[in-house]
Amino acid sequence: MSPTAIEFKGITKRFGDFYANRSVSFSVERGSIHAVVGENGAGKSTLMKILYGLYRPDAGDLVINGEKRRIASPAHAIELGIGMVHQHFMLVEPLTVVENIMLGDEPVKNRVLIDRQKTVVRLFELSEKFGLSISPYETVGSLSVGLQQRVEILKLLYRDATILILDEPTAVLTPIETEQLFKTLKSLAKVGNTILIITHKLDEVLRLADRVSVMRQGELIDTLPAASATKETLARLMVGRDVLLHVEKNDARPNDEILSIKNITYTDAKGVKRLDGLSLSVRAGEIYGIAGVEGNGQSELLKLLWGMPEEGATVSGSVAFSETPILGKTPREIAALGVSHVPEDRLKYAVINSFSISDNIIFGRHYERDFLSAVGFNLKKLWAFCAEMLSLFDVRSAKGVSPNERIGNLSGGNQQKVVTARELTRPNLKLLILAQPTRGVDIGAIEFIHRKVIDARDKNIAVLLISAELGEIISLADRIGCIYKGAIRKEFSQTEVAKRRETPNEFEKQLGQFIT
Amino acid sequence: MDKNQTRMNTSKYLEASRPILAVLAAFLLGGVLIIAIGKNPVEIYGKMFSMTLGTGYGVGQVLFRATPLVLTGLAVALPFKAGLFNIGGEGQAAIGTIVCAAIGAALSPSLSPMLAIPIGLIAAMLGGASWASIIALLKTRFGVSEVITSIMLNFTAYALVGYLITYQFGIEGTMRTVEISHGAFMPRLDALTGLFPRSPVNLSLFLALALATAVYAVVYKTKYGYELRAVGLNLEAARYAGINTNFHVMTSLIAAGALAGLVGANYVMGYKHYYEAGGVNGVGFLGIAVAMLVNSHPLWILASALLFGLLDYGGLTINADVSKEIFLVVQAAVILFVIASQKAFKQME
Numbered sequence A: 001m002s003p004t005a006i007e008f009k010g011i012t013k014r015f016g017d018f019y020a021n022r023s024v025s026f027s028v029e030r031g032s033i034h035a036v037v038g039e040n041g042a043g044k045s046t047l048m049k050i051l052y053g054l055y056r057p058d059a060g061d062l063v064i065n066g067e068k069r070r071i072a073s074p075a076h077a078i079e080l081g082i083g084m085v086h087q088h089f090m091l092v093e094p095l096t097v098v099e100n101i102m103l104g105d106e107p108v109k110n111r112v113l114i115d116r117q118k119t120v121v122r123l124f125e126l127s128e129k130f131g132l133s134i135s136p137y138e139t140v141g142s143l144s145v146g147l148q149q150r151v152e153i154l155k156l157l158y159r160d161a162t163i164l165i166l167d168e169p170t171a172v173l174t175p176i177e178t179e180q181l182f183k184t185l186k187s188l189a190k191v192g193n194t195i196l197i198i199t200h201k202l203d204e205v206l207r208l209a210d211r212v213s214v215m216r217q218g219e220l221i222d223t224l225p226a227a228s229a230t231k232e233t234l235a236r237l238m239v240g241r242d243v244l245l246h247v248e249k250n251d252a253r254p255n256d257e258i259l260s261i262k263n264i265t266y267t268d269a270k271g272v273k274r275l276d277g278l279s280l281s282v283r284a285g286e287i288y289g290i291a292g293v294e295g296n297g298q299s300e301l302l303k304l305l306w307g308m309p310e311e312g313a314t315v316s317g318s319v320a321f322s323e324t325p326i327l328g329k330t331p332r333e334i335a336a337l338g339v340s341h342v343p344e345d346r347l348k349y350a351v352i353n354s355f356s357i358s359d360n361i362i363f364g365r366h367y368e369r370d371f372l373s374a375v376g377f378n379l380k381k382l383w384a385f386c387a388e389m390l391s392l393f394d395v396r397s398a399k400g401v402s403p404n405e406r407i408g409n410l411s412g413g414n415q416q417k418v419v420t421a422r423e424l425t426r427p428n429l430k431l432l433i434l435a436q437p438t439r440g441v442d443i444g445a446i447e448f449i450h451r452k453v454i455d456a457r458d459k460n461i462a463v464l465l466i467s468a469e470l471g472e473i474i475s476l477a478d479r480i481g482c483i484y485k486g487a488i489r490k491e492f493s494q495t496e497v498a499k500r501r502e503t504p505n506e507f508e509k510q511l512g513q514f515i516t
Numbered sequence B: 001m002d003k004n005q006t007r008m009n010t011s012k013y014l015e016a017s018r019p020i021l022a023v024l025a026a027f028l029l030g031g032v033l034i035i036a037i038g039k040n041p042v043e044i045y046g047k048m049f050s051m052t053l054g055t056g057y058g059v060g061q062v063l064f065r066a067t068p069l070v071l072t073g074l075a076v077a078l079p080f081k082a083g084l085f086n087i088g089g090e091g092q093a094a095i096g097t098i099v100c101a102a103i104g105a106a107l108s109p110s111l112s113p114m115l116a117i118p119i120g121l122i123a124a125m126l127g128g129a130s131w132a133s134i135i136a137l138l139k140t141r142f143g144v145s146e147v148i149t150s151i152m153l154n155f156t157a158y159a160l161v162g163y164l165i166t167y168q169f170g171i172e173g174t175m176r177t178v179e180i181s182h183g184a185f186m187p188r189l190d191a192l193t194g195l196f197p198r199s200p201v202n203l204s205l206f207l208a209l210a211l212a213t214a215v216y217a218v219v220y221k222t223k224y225g226y227e228l229r230a231v232g233l234n235l236e237a238a239r240y241a242g243i244n245t246n247f248h249v250m251t252s253l254i255a256a257g258a259l260a261g262l263v264g265a266n267y268v269m270g271y272k273h274y275y276e277a278g279g280v281n282g283v284g285f286l287g288i289a290v291a292m293l294v295n296s297h298p299l300w301i302l303a304s305a306l307l308f309g310l311l312d313y314g315g316l317t318i319n320a321d322v323s324k325e326i327f328l329v330v331q332a333a334v335i336l337f338v339i340a341s342q343k344a345f346k347q348m349e
């Protein structure tokens, strides 16, 4: 077998007149971990979708294991041993883990009956071998994102994939989960599997990858060994200019308390305690960061703050916004108080995929006077607002971003920018609730969004930041609460945070201890 | 790039002509069937087209039959935009019709049309709307699937209407209600303009046209419609955006009921002037096909309803030569071909 697992040869992909990929050529060695980096919209996902048979290239060839192939469909790709974990998971949430894993490839006994047991056995073998433990009979919808991703990976291994494509797998993971994933990927590569990984996190590239390819505006800029790269060089290659990796900020000058959460307990419909006596407060003009591993009550806290507790959940305690109790209020009433919210799962909660960009940029704000006319929308104002936001937040897409374009056609990071733009610019904003605000966003844009969040804080807005990214928490937050099993286990005051920020790596480790 | 441009243009034309091609294919299939029963398809189709589109009366009949289909098509399309499948048009139409007939009959014969017609229309709408509100309530209060309740309520409506015609509002010994007040007669177009002589097409046609336009405008141009579509596309996101999703479920279903109820206006006020048992049966179900054929687009429903009106009346005109069933096959083939062609093209993209 040839030592090259994949060779991209002059791959070109157009959407209309727009080149998402323009003669991209590079090769990936078997048994290696190969990273692909680039700005939002650089064409990374598109290239991977071509390899996975979801798109057909307009020009160029794919050589898989030394043979030229035309990959017609994902089914064909899987046959060739190529599997992909998408930026947005492709799981059937109401089904169990086993059912998801065997879906499309169900083992059968006596000709007709599904042999679930067989899958379970295979599943255990695989999880043992690669350290991917999971409980087979849980429904996927009830799993944390990290575990859902594990299911995706197991699904590929179950299908004997030897080339694994992962599109921003760590965007949704905590440091510990990331660590586990990397261990898994390394052990997979060691036994001869080939890993292609897209990520925006340059540390990860340096830590994990053997080689890295950099893309910019559809073109391949360079492929280099990770060992010879640094964050700065990669950033420069990606963006074409020097990037500030940490935004600077001055000390917060907090004022009155805006959000006060007292002794909240949240028991879900199944009787599981998700929040257990959680208390915290956020003041105007400060950023309160909640650090924590996903699944320790962050989602429930967010739902509660936005007036959307699940059906059947019981809640006690109090949540007040400038002394107005908000438990039991609807999202609309809460928004009207001057609260804004970037939810954690953009696709699920924050955008309507088949709506246009302009329809999405007012989604949830569409009842604001400014956007309405006597009977419908004031299209002129709406478009002006949209155009302003798109340029202010540097949203990029094919055809030079028209407000008319479906938001689903934007790259992941650019969708996030649209949501952030919408939520950061609400009129009368007093409290900003941000969950994973830079998930899937490129480093240039992270710099930009962080800047905007700090600006908001300096305008005396209270910010509650929930992020799985400890680095993000450390560089943005003025106070930090570590959430663990539904309560704030440890809180760092403003002076403590200011002091510890000087040694971010150590601080990260310290935080790590309080969240596990 | 130029080449690309032309390619895009041709594909646009192709897209537009797609339903037409599908309809032609369906007629072709019908032709084969006609040959199979030993008749000449050219002759039969010729007869059909000359008797439907070739005469004023024929066109009037087609328009008359298209009118209720526009209404029941809209009754499917509107809730569909909110992610709801209203299969209850049948029952809503029946209740709307009986209420329209009963109220119309109760009006004083001397009442001016300026009052009597609006009262009749409102009665029809209220009838349909109240029937649909049961579905809406069960859906929003208890989360019962609207598909199930709307099917069940169709049968209930049939039974209820049968009972009412037999025991309450009917003329003894017949299966029809008494005639409505003269004032509530909806003028026929031939009486007003002399067009479409002797055909029952009446002012309800314009009502249906206006309503299709109105539904289009509401769905695509208003805040309500924007929210409605959001609810249909992503319920959870709509909630996050502060949209009262139950309100949209409620209102779209009730409005759908009112639309379907207006079938009664066309039938009772514009045509029979009484309700004869079974008179509006089937329009609700056909409405589903009418809406599905054009992806629930309110304006395209007009075209779709016309096509079904044509097939419906066309079948009758050649009843003597080929059995109606042949035409039902053509009807079904049209639906299948159009839907299949949509799916096939989508896959090719």
Ligand SMILES: Nc1ncnc2c1ncn2[C@@H]1O[C@H](COP(=O)(O)OP(=O)(O)OP(=O)(O)O)[C@@H](O)[C@H]1O
Binding pocket: A015, A020, A038, A039, A040, A041, A042, A043, A044, A045, A046, A047, A396, A397, A398, A409, A410, A411, A412, A413, A414, A440, A442
């Ligand atoms: N189906 C499509 N139709 C039109 N344009 C598309 C489509 N898919 C992607 N694009 C455009 O192609 C470009 C590349 O998108 P792609 O998703 O590959 O970016 P990416 O590098 O993965 O970005 P991100 O880091 O934000 O995920 C973007 O400008 C996007 O708007």
Ligand SMILES: [Mg+2]
Binding pocket: A044, A045, A046, A087, A167, A411, A412, A413
């Ligand atoms: Mg991407």
